[in-house]
Amino acid sequence: MKAKHIRKAARILLGANLIFAGISHLTFARNAFKAQVPDWVPLDKDDTVVYSGIAEIALGSALVLTPDKYQEAVGKAAAAFFVGVFPGNISQYQHKRSAFGLDTDRKRLVRLFFQPVLVFWALKSTNNI
Template identity: 75%
Template sequence: MKNESLKNIARITLGAGLLFAGISHLTFARTDFKAQVPDWVPLKKDDTVVLSGIGEIALGAALVIAPKRHEKLVGIVAASFFVAVFPGNISQYINKRSAFGLDTDSKRLMRLFFQPVLVYWALKSTGNNLKKIGK
């Protein structure tokens, strides 16, 4: 039961983080998020930020309130989202764009290593068996 409680805390914490990030996409951090949008994305940077913010809000809410029977699917979708937005982090690093206090190459580089942690967090906190996913 202790593991189940820790898993739920981790899932709800990740969901709350996504809700906060999504809301910040639409409000106070919009400019910073535009700095992460790669130039090759075919949408306007602001549209990309708004749409990804809506996606984060939906994923965050799903992680917090989805019924148990959908938990694993929500985790896979959240992990996939973290993979999908990773090029934005790479773009921020390569193009030396400062945002979110990431104002040096070393800080931007360290941010890249956090993305796999988010993928792992999304999968493990929703009860996905990582060994089965790879098969």
């Protein structure tokens, strides 16, 4: 399989996962996502979850639907989003908040190491690196 096809499949998979995560922010996992919102965020936790869910649906849709010539920009936006929400993952770890099966310090710590993977995935699947 050509590298171009692998990148496209990876991009579509990442986009689909973002769409699913965004929908879950707005529906069945809404309360669980509140556990990741740091206390210092100046918005209501529920509003923050809703806004981030909308952003995930938009980014996921863009990864799936945007023409190839704009994919690098979309990949950079998705990578920036993953960097932007990372403090929420850190907050969840620091405050020992259980959500999504992350019910031990070890699981919450291991989760932190997956965020750079998402950044890399967003950039690599859109041919930014």
